[in-house]
Amino acid sequence: MKIVYKDLRRGAVKVVPETTDDIWILSTIIQPGDLVRARTVREVHFGERGSGRSSRVPMTLTIRVEKTEFQAFTTRLRIRGLVVEGPEKYGVLGKYHTISIDVGRELEIVKLQGWPHALLAKLESSGPQPAAVIVAVDYDEYAIAVVRGQGVRILAEGSLHLPGKDDPSREERMKETLAVIAKTAAGIVERERPLLVVVAGPGNLKDMVAGRLRHMLPQEVKLLTDHVSMGGHAGVLEEVRRGIMREALREAAAIRAEKIVEEFEKLLAREPERVAYTLN
Numbered sequence: 001m002k003i004v005y006k007d008l009r010r011g012a013v014k015v016v017p018e019t020t021d022d023i024w025i026l027s028t029i030i031q032p033g034d035l036v037r038a039r040t041v042r043e044v045h046f047g048e049r050g051s052g053r054s055s056r057v058p059m060t061l062t063i064r065v066e067k068t069e070f071q072a073f074t075t076r077l078r079i080r081g082l083v084v085e086g087p088e089k090y091g092v093l094g095k096y097h098t099i100s101i102d103v104g105r106e107l108e109i110v111k112l113q114g115w116p117h118a119l120l121a122k123l124e125s126s127g128p129q130p131a132a133v134i135v136a137v138d139y140d141e142y143a144i145a146v147v148r149g150q151g152v153r154i155l156a157e158g159s160l161h162l163p164g165k166d167d168p169s170r171e172e173r174m175k176e177t178l179a180v181i182a183k184t185a186a187g188i189v190e191r192e193r194p195l196l197v198v199v200a201g202p203g204n205l206k207d208m209v210a211g212r213l214r215h216m217l218p219q220e221v222k223l224l225t226d227h228v229s230m231g232g233h234a235g236v237l238e239e240v241r242r243g244i245m246r247e248a249l250r251e252a253a254a255i256r257a258e259k260i261v262e263e264f265e266k267l268l269a270r271e272p273e274r275v276a277y278t279l280n
Contacts, residue, residue, distance in 0.1 A: 001017060011110050011113070014108040015108075015109070016105070017101065018103065023070065023077050023103060033065065034109055035084065035108075036062070037085070037110070038106065041056050042090070042092065057090065059086060059090065059092075061083050063080075064084050065079055065080075066082070067080050078099070078100055080098045131147065131148045131194040132147045132197070132245055134198050134239050136235025137200075137201045137206060139160060141157065141159050141231050142157065142181050144184060144185050146188065152237070152240055154236065156185075157232060160174075161177075162177070178205070178208050178212060179212055182213040185199075185213055189217060194221060196245070198224045199213065199224070200226045200238075201227075201228060201231045202230065202231075205231075206226075207225055224245075226242065
């Protein structure tokens with residue numbers, strides 16, 4: 001998260017989210033009653049409504065927040081509220097508007113009662129953190145989540161809708177469904193770049209998903225399977241509470257850090273003019 005400026009006497013902080021994780025952090029920081037100011041686009045009608053033309057006009061608006069919605073599949077934050085500041089010629093004051101925030105979109109957040117220390121610390125400490133992706137699956141449902149230091153985000157979930165055990169199409173349907181789950185998980189891994197993927201669940205479904213997923217992952221991403229009592233959202237949370245994932249994530253982070261140091265030392269020996277470093 002890039003912090004452009006802070007004016008804490010006014011309760012104002014201007015930021016630029018630099019990653020999808022920053023977008024999610026903003027969704028936990030922006031609260032009802034806050035003021036949010038950003039560049040946006042609004043449909044403006046010219047002439048009599050219904051008879052005149054309309055156009056999407058870019059403008060800068062300030063809204064008083066009523067609700068926020070983090071869209072995991074599009075990695076976009078939608079902030080809805082009443083317009084309290086904007087161009088008068090468009091008649092937007094007092095109207096509802098939704099501001100969409102993507103990676104790289106600057107916005108100002110004003111907390112009229114001041115910034116709580118915990119929220120400000122959360123904003124200032126945001127940045128890339130080691131991540132794990134959890135796939136929790138059973139015969140009824142599945143969920144895929146990314147876990148970072150700030151918490152858990154569910155990015156995909158659904159039901160398996162398998163035919164009954166006596167249905168001859170059950171096995172083929174299961175293979176198709178597990179392939180879709182593995183492909184979805186691989187797409188999330190590509191976007192989130194975790195150190196670790198854990199496929200968890202009861203029975204052998206987790207092993208079937210892991211078998212398909214193993215060939216879709218980059219070599220540096222570690223893949224584990226683990227037993228939990230159920231799939232879906234509840235299975236994700238059960239896995240998070242277990243120590244196995246945390247220990248594996250620490251180990252993976254340590255290995256990656258060691259590799260970075262090794263590359264640094266090789267480059268220092270081979271091409272010292274390309275290396276800059278400090279003792280601070």
